[in-house]
Amino acid sequence: MKNCEYxxxxxxxxxxxxxxxxxxxxxxxxxxREPRKARRKWEVFPGKNRFYCGGRIIVARxxxxxxxxLGLILITSGLFFTFDCPFLVKHLTCCIPxxxxxxxxxxxxxxxxxxxxxxxxxxxxxQDEAADIEKQIDSNGSTxxxxxxxxxxxxxxxxxxxxxxxxxxxxxxxxxTSHCSLCDNCVERFDHHCPWVGNCVGKRNYRFxxxxxxxxxxxxxxIFGCVTTHLALRAQGGKGLVFALQESPxxxxxxxVICFFSVWSILGLSGFxxxxxxxxxxxxxxxxxxxxxxxxxxxxxxxxxxxxxxxxCSVLCAPMPPSLIDRRGFLPxxxxxxxxxxxxxxxxxxxxxxxNVVGRSSCLHGLLGTRKQPKIxxxxxxxxxxNFEE
Numbered sequence: 001m002k003n004c005e006y007x008x009x010x011x012x013x014x015x016x017x018x019x020x021x022x023x024x025x026x027x028x029x030x031x032x033r034e035p036r037k038a039r040r041k042w043e044v045f046p047g048k049n050r051f052y053c054g055g056r057i058i059v060a061r062x063x064x065x066x067x068x069x070l071g072l073i074l075i076t077s078g079l080f081f082t083f084d085c086p087f088l089v090k091h092l093t094c095c096i097p098x099x100x101x102x103x104x105x106x107x108x109x110x111x112x113x114x115x116x117x118x119x120x121x122x123x124x125x126x127q128d129e130a131a132d133i134e135k136q137i138d139s140n141g142s143t144x145x146x147x148x149x150x151x152x153x154x155x156x157x158x159x160x161x162x163x164x165x166x167x168x169x170x171x172x173x174x175x176x177t178s179h180c181s182l183c184d185n186c187v188e189r190f191d192h193h194c195p196w197v198g199n200c201v202g203k204r205n206y207r208f209x210x211x212x213x214x215x216x217x218x219x220x221x222x223i224f225g226c227v228t229t230h231l232a233l234r235a236q237g238g239k240g241l242v243f244a245l246q247e248s249p250x251x252x253x254x255x256x257v258i259c260f261f262s263v264w265s266i267l268g269l270s271g272f273x274x275x276x277x278x279x280x281x282x283x284x285x286x287x288x289x290x291x292x293x294x295x296x297x298x299x300x301x302x303x304x305x306x307x308x309x310x311x312x313c314s315v316l317c318a319p320m321p322p323s324l325i326d327r328r329g330f331l332p333x334x335x336x337x338x339x340x341x342x343x344x345x346x347x348x349x350x351x352x353x354x355x356n357v358v359g360r361s362s363c364l365h366g367l368l369g370t371r372k373q374p375k376i377x378x379x380x381x382x383x384x385x386x387n388f389e390e
Contacts, residue, residue, distance in 0.1 A: 042327035046124060047185040055327040057116045061182050063198030067113055073111075073216075077104050080217055080223045081257055084230050091233055096226060103219040110212035111197060118323045120188035120203035122169065122177065130170035137165075159302035176303070178284055186323075192283045201283075203325065207316045217266040224259035280304045280311040 042055035150165035211311035
């Protein structure tokens with residue numbers, strides 16, 4: 001058997017494989033990524049609301065009763081202007097369609113304003129603000145096993161008011177603020193959630209809601225009075241009321257029934273909210289009895305000015321507060337990148353063989369960088385018996 005010699009291996013002399021760059025799309029030219037369009041805040045709004053016209057219109061997600069409200073108003077008014085107004089203009093005065101038209105336009109405008117206006121939604125706390133509030137709660141809490149209290153007490157007009165912590169919005173609710181479970185938002189000066197208008201009623205749209213129900217009560221009472229007058233004039237010819245109803249029984253019965261029940265219900269609702277406006281109360285506070293002293297405590301309403309005129313002016317005539325959610329504002333770049341991560345195009349991955357070549361070459365370069373000189377192996381000889389010799 002011939003002697004075999006082990007020669008020295010010089011790592012510097014080994015050929016290193018260079019990684020093959022991934023092919024570029026579109027030939028030799030580099031394709032530049034188009035700048036991503038900035039997103040507005042209404043597109044990532046956390047509440048249960050719907051936005052239209054670029055965020056200018058806001059309604060509740062469960063607003064299916066609003067078309068019914070519009071339909072009843074439009075159908076009732078349409079029948080009145082089509083069949084009753086011509087007869088009343090001929091026999092009474094031409095002011096009847098003018099008065100009815102003014103009331104109808106006022107009702108529609110105030111209804112749309114109530115439905116499409118931000119009721120006073122408060123923005124949710126950011127991560128930094130929520131962490132700061134949690135630190136304040138933990139620092140004020142006791143060292144026992146019980147969790148720290150989630151309420152605060154503030155003094156308003158010598159009256160103690162408790163502020164509750166909202167676990168959804170991660171903040172202490174301001175006075176008269178409540179969280180609507182249907183819209184999933186904290187609404188400032190929350191009155192109630194009205195399904196008939198498809199929105200919450202709060203600080204920014206309560207004046208529109210009040211004028212809507214008052215004007216609607218006047219419109220229904222006006223239509224009811226005009227329809228009964230129409231029937232009375234037709235019955236004066238000696239034919240009687242039954243003959244007048246037989247001319248168009250469906251239309252008269254529809255108008256009389258709708259207007260009769262609407263007048264009493266809407267008039268009662270208008271009277272109730274007139275009492276609330278005069279007392280500077282909300283429906284939520286009145287139902288819960290917050291300032292009625294039902295618990296035996298001598299509490300009074302700290303928001304009342306003790307004057308009916310001042311209370312009405314402060315509720316209905318005060319300047320319109322600005323919207324706090326800034327739904328048409330643009331998101332910051334970092335938040336926009338987080339929310340739009342699904343739209344980012346991933347780079348093209350190299351093939352498996354290219355990854356192996358790159359990995360081996362990087363390992364060789366790492367070995368060369370850590371060793372200053374190549375390792376010299378001893379030259380050993382093998383004898384005829386297969387043993388190594390020094």
